[in-house]
Amino acid sequence: MSLLHVIGFGLKVGHLILMLCCWFVSLFSINWISNGGVMTTKTGFLADGEQLWVKLREKISGKSFKIHHHYSQYIGPKRVRRNWWKKLLVAWIVFGSLVSFWIFWYMSSLAMEKRKETLASMCDERARMLQDQFNVSMNHIQAMSILISTFYHNKNPPVIDQMTFARYTERTAFERPLTSGVAYAVRVLHSEREQFEKQQGWTIKRMDSLEQTPVHKDEYSSEVPEPLPVQDEYAPVIFAQDTIAHVISLDMLSGEEDRGNILRAREFGKGVLTAPFRLIKSNRLGVILTFAVYKTDLAPNATPDERKQATDGYLGGVFDVESLVEKLLQQLASKQTILVNVYDTTNISHPISMYGSNVSDDGLQHVSSLNFGDPFRKHEMRCRFKHEPPWPWLAITTSIGILVIVLLMGQIFYRIAKVEDDYHEMMELKKRAEAADVAKSQFLATVSHEIRTPMNGVLGMLHMLMETDLDVTQQDYVTTAQGSGKALVSLINEVLDQAKIESGKLELEAVRFDLRAILDDVLSLFSGKSLEKGVELAVYISDKVPEMLIGDPGRFRQIMTNLMGNSIKFTEKGHIYVTVNLVEEVVESVKVGTDSYSNDTLSRLPVADRQQSWRGFRGFSSEGSNSASISSATDEINLIVSVEDTGAGIPLEAQSRIFTPFMQVGPSISRTHGGTGIGLSISKCLVHLMKGEIGFVSLPNIGSTFTFTAVFTNGSGNSNDQKSQQMNKQSSSISLEFQGMRALVVDPRPTRAKVSKYHIQRLGIHVEVVPDLDHAFSGITTGDATINVVIIEQEVWDNDFAMSTLFVQKLRGVDTGVAPKLFLLANSLSSTRTTVSACGIPASSVIIKPIRASMFAASLQRSMGVGIRGNLRNGELPPTLGNLLRGRRILVVDDNRVNLKVAECFLKKYGADVVRSESGEEAVSLLQPPHQFDACFMDIQMPKMDGFKATRLIRDSESKINSKIQQGELSVEAFGNVSSWHVPILAMTADVIQATNEECLKCEMDGYVSKPFDAEQLYSEVSRFFEIGSNENL
DSSP states (O other), X not given: XXXXXXXXXXXXXXXXXXXXXXXXXXXXXXXXXXXXXXXXXXXXXXXXHHHHHHHHHHXXXXXXXXXXXXXXXXXXXXXXXXXXXXXXXXXXXHHHHHHHHHHXXXXXXXXXXXXHHHHXXXXXXXXXXXXXXXXXXXXXXXXXXXXXXXXXXSSSSXXXXXXXXXXXXXXXXXXXXXXXXXXXXXXXXXXGHHXXXXXXXXXXXXXXXXXXXXXXXXXXXXXXXXXXXXXXXXXXXXXXXXXXXXXXXXXXXXXXXXXXXXXXXXXXXXXXXXXXXXXXXXXXXXXXXXXXXXXXXXXXXXXXXXXXXXXXXXXXXXXXXXXXXXHXXXXXXXXXXXXXXXXXXXXTTSOEEEESOOOOOOXXXXXXXXXXXXTTOOEEEEEEESSOOOOOHHXXXXXXXXXXXXXXXXXXXXXXXXXXXXXXXXXXXXXXXXXXXXXXHHHHHHHHHHHHHHHHHHHHHHHHHHTSOOOHHHHHHHHHHHHHHHHHHHHHHHHHHHHHHXXXXXXXXXXXXXHHHHHHHHHHHHHHHHHHHTOEEEEEEOTTSOSEEEEOHHHHHHHHHHHHHHHHHHOOSSEEEEEEEEHHHHHHHHHHTTTSOOSOOSSSOOOOOGGGGGTTOGGGSHHHHHHHHHHHHSSEEEEEEEEEEXXXXXXXXXXXXXXXXXXXXXTTHHHXXXXXXXXXXXXXXXXXXXXXXXXXXXXXXXXXXXXXXXXXXEOTTOOOOHHHHHHHHHHHHHHHHTTTOEEEEEOSOHHHHHHHHHHHHTTTOEEEEESSHHHHHHHHHHXXXXXXXXXXXXHHHHHOHHHHHHHHHHHHTOOSSSOOEEEEEESOSXXXXXXXXXXXXXXXXXXXXXOOHHHHHHHHHHHHXXXXXXXXXXXXXXXXXXXXXXXXXXXXXXXXXXXXXXXXXXXXXXXOEEEEESSHHHHHHHTSSSOOOSEEEXXXXXXXXXXXXXXXXXXXXXXXXXXXXXXXXXXXXXXXXXXXXXXXXXXXXXXXXXXXXXXXXXXXXXXXXXXXXXXXXXXXXXXXXXXTTOOOOO
């Protein structure tokens, strides 16, 4: 419960108590005075007292009544007036507030004192541990100096070399818990330098060019060590621990910090510390502890000069303060509760930070002194809590309890002000939300145009580049770049689709399309990936589904691409099986029990029961069944599409959010498989727009099945669309070519055989299915009809190779005139190459799955020696596009020169004569009748005059001239013998939100093409007003 709820409840209770008190005082005063012994008349005093008490009773009663009346009038629920009661209320609130604040301050101060004590204890503990471990390291380094004096300088030959020193220091590193390295520098006089360098095999180098400067000076800049100039004496490092082996051969006396440190250590005979500075190579903050190594015969009370003469070298221990203090703090369980800073305070006015951040903090802080054994340098540890102090809840609740009582009189004021503030805030938020929605739409429109415009140039130039002579590597680079660009455009489209769905601006088209051709295209899209992963991919469409439907083919393709893309992404073995049926078929099969779960799957791997994926669909309830029967009598087609896979499945805990935008199954999915997580969300919204439903069933490590329904219109009876007519003609020509042929499919799996039968029957071929080769040979030799084609599944072929070889030999010996054509259905060519070649079967007779009608038709045409007239290859454009554009004079208008160049190259590729224009004004001038242009591609978003305005001006000009020609004011001969001028204008834009067909039609445009150009879309648009072989001005 929030504080405001507590206050409100207290106000109500206080209101009730105050009213009861007023009534109690009134009643008590009346009863007490009436029964109170002041009615006696024995003495005059009592008589006077009687009058006095009566008056007192009247006054008390009157005051009580007035108090109750004033409370009801001023404090009650009606209204509050400006009077003396307000001053009393303010005084009471101020007094109560002061009391509550004092209690809060007192209790908080007690908590703060305890917090200070805790901080001091923790800081002193850390300072003591750091100091103790530093002393341990310092004592060990001092002991090492004695060891070097004994075994290096007093032994001839010395028994210590670099390898011995490095191994010893490495093995004894645990005894120096705070050091990151130890090094020994020998004292060398100038007269001994040459001999020393010859002995060591290297020259003494300067240190000042590499030395890290103190932290309050300039930053470190590493350079190559320079040879050391002549000086009186040197202190080159001859031994060093492996961690700091880079300091060998460096003269310690040539460094500013080290020189002072060495001289002090030699003079006083004790360990001394340097000021903090950046260490060589590591560039981390550290200090060096230095001990002078003397000859053993040095007197304890020797003078500084005697010590100088007796010095043999200098032993230094490097302390990486930052990492070492951090290691120390990690040993403490409460290390995260406070922040520790270690400072060198030798110069109190400019302390040097050795560990921790330098950010000043005005809050609670405790300082503990540190003694590292060097009387010249002073150090201290400053500690503060890492987090802000916790709220003093005891003080808060106590003070609030008192403050609630004080605030009882402000109940009405608070409620009125709160309601008014909330109302004004909600109105302001409403205005902001409406403005934000408008700004979002404008932003998406602008961003989509600004991103797709340069992407049009990139993809267009890459497409043109692929048409040039490239070697294999260059072709691979260009293909990769083009694929990445298309992926980016796809991602942009998905994000924009999501935005359009959220704003309610996504609308579906209603055009005729071939459902089977769309699924063939989607199948081709994922065939390469399925072959690469060894996953079998198949599509089956019921014969009851009409050939042509009316709906939005692009959005249906988008749904199928999203669902199949997810399946291929998460499936590593088994199959992906797409089925399309009428809802009435499935409802009927469920009623009779023919659609129950079966182990007869495409790959014989277990799958999720697809009936569970449509549980809850309205179309499968009693109410939905009635609607399905009604729709069957009309032109509405209710389809149910299932995508079944044997992939990894969806974890149970993630299934509830599978359709949530930008949500994925796990945090590693986007890194492992990629994707944005909005594909399924968009698919669900598109299905709802198609008046359908979507659901799924998934079992971990078994697979998933997604099912959706969609409502279309039967388009088989309407064939006015030119593109659809051409597709039907092409399909009919192929079907007539194979009409009357009979095929035999050898496959023991009914589901897989049904898929093969479906695709082959689409070519007009009669198909029979047998389970094995024996039945196949019997069907060929004993059947009444002639078998023209035999299709054998790879599983049958590989199970018994000897039987397969014998079957081929028998097939060649069949006396039926022309031997049947033999084809093998395989998952990959490499898996059957050896066995096929051994039987003398050409590789062209192997059909690689996923099987499609066009693929089988092309294989059959090759085997029959007929020219291939199948589907176009990927990237190949419609052959009639060149016939449509050849010789056409086309004006391309765009303010972007790159886009102009891309459009010009694309159109010129198909024989068009292209004229470029960079502004709407120039386009209006060029298209003033009479002109010689057959069409115009007009960019929509241009500066000064956009494409819409330019089109309106062109149409106005054409309308005026056509009117004058019809009225006889102008002669037809003066305008090229054209009586009605109307140049086709196609909108050319990268704005996928605003560039819709309806928007263009409002401006009297003839259509639109999105950038980058798509050959199919371009053909669909220009074929509406261009005829093949006709070059007359339109």
